[in-house]
Amino acid sequence: MSASDNSRPDLFDRALFARRRTRALARAGAEPGIDFLLAHAAADLGERLAAVSRHLEIAVDLGGHRGHLTDAMTASGRVSRVIRADIFLADPATPGCDLVIDDALPPFADASLDLVCSALSLHLVNDLPGALVQIRRTLKPDGLFLAALLGGDTLFELKDALMRAEMEISGGAAPRVVPFADTRALGALLQRAGFALPVADVDRLTVRYSGMAGLVDDLRAMGAASVLAERSRCPLSRAVIARASQIYAERHADPDGRIRATFDIVSLSGWAPHESQQKPLKPGSARASLAEALADIEHKKKDPGEGPS
Template sequence: MSSGVCLRVLRAAGSPPAASSGSWSRVRLPADPRHAPRRGLSASGRGGTMNVFNREMKKKQKEWAASLRDGDQFDYLRDEVGGRVADRVYDIVRTFPLALDIGGGKSHIAGHLSKVQSAPVTYENSDLQKQSRRSEIPTHRLLADEEFLPFKENTFDLVVSSLSLHWINDLPGALRQIQQVLKPDGVFIGAMVGGETLYELRCSLQLAETEREGGFSPHVSPYTAVTDLGNLLGRAGFSMLTVDVDDVQVNYPGIIEVMTDLQGMGESNCAWNRKSLLHRDTILAAEAIYKEMYGNEDGSIPATFEILYMIGWKPHESQAKPAKRGSANVSFGDLSKISQPTNTNTS
């Protein structure tokens, strides 16, 4: 499987494909000066864009994870969240002839949206068990950048994304582009990691590093807070917004297994201000702190992944709109004057 960000175009059955079903189309975008690595506040974009993540480092991390021979054992979280995103697609009573899956990977969403061939898989270091899925939806894959979508406006009926957008520097810009490539009355359904993710690991490492080294550096990447997500979607031009939070907790034997699985997922820290080396004494101290503060009775330790789910629609004249301010003909004060029916005993 090729590495890098995968933009997967999904065509519903009966829709005319742009190429043969299941084919691969690799599109290399022309060099763009905005892709050059920069730290801190970038001059590009409206009002400047925060450049928190080293995107080149994240690309290398994903390439390494994709090259693992036994990489499927690290897919449990993506499969779980992909299934929950698919459930939200099923909640909408509508067909979507053309859809875009940003960061599609190994059909973590599409595998739940069509007939699939399944085989049981047990994931090491995890209490999650899922089915290995292979989607039958005709797809066309493009290697591109989530921050620079290579599609025309008003192209897709549906855009989905699962566990990809949290590594974007210009999240407001990416959401605006998603809104633009949707057709009017199209819908975006996504999931991304939230700010409380891996709080157990973050706290344990900070306490251990402060004790052993006299200070701490960030070892877990910063993520978007749920309180900001609705505002970002609104600013991007979406309407009829829905945002909800779900915690997925996975139990591991120890802190080494937590960090090993994060590497295997391609989810290691890639912030510019990350510290590349953890001393052995610090890791041992963090292990003890982790088990003391958060450990389970059986000796395992929990790792919590806060998942933010979002749904936003591109505005269309057919959509329900709130009434104009001042147009109500009944006040809340009048409700108190409504008499309640009384029960009468006819016996």
């Protein structure tokens, strides 16, 4: 059963994603540091967890390939047990995976977890609203959800260069970079899924390369190349790739000639509702109206009182 809505086609090819993830894991084991983006996101989530003022018993690292997030969660000192649940396959490079699951359908009982964390995984599920509802279902009352997703203007420079080059040479452009949700929309999805006290913020990373080829190689190494279901099956011609590299250098380079690649990492947090949590006041429950407050301010301006004698 898929988490996606059967009435609409899937946006992402999850089978292709699984194959590319397998290759990326094998390469990451041979080339330490190639998964720098995931390591950064996991470290940030660990810091956010360390700032939580309570202890959480049972936690899940959802989609925890490479073990970076599990390590960060453990180091935070805020959890007793971390269950590492990898996507589709056990990580051959770093043993220690407890479960092999699809992160779109976490197979945990209702209200069984105190914490769910996910790093750079959920932006590639076909039904993110549904996945958030499923995560919310697994949390105990007052349980915490923390996640980092790629969003916003991620890879807008690459998208711009490829589109312009393909339009110029081929007369049309196929989608080559996956779409990313903006921070406000992701925060709204938390509310829609039933999370209390939802927070969404963005951390922008700018990574520089000597050229577009270096960026594309890193994306492939991370398993982050496009997995769009409606992607073109025809590889880009050498002419388009060469022109795209030229456009990228012309439009998105620093004075020293190195190109920029933007990664917007959107951090999400939300709590399963509980009666102890702060709640907004009900409409009409305020003891003073805005009109009264403004009238009082205006009165004080007109009658400032006696000055110093």
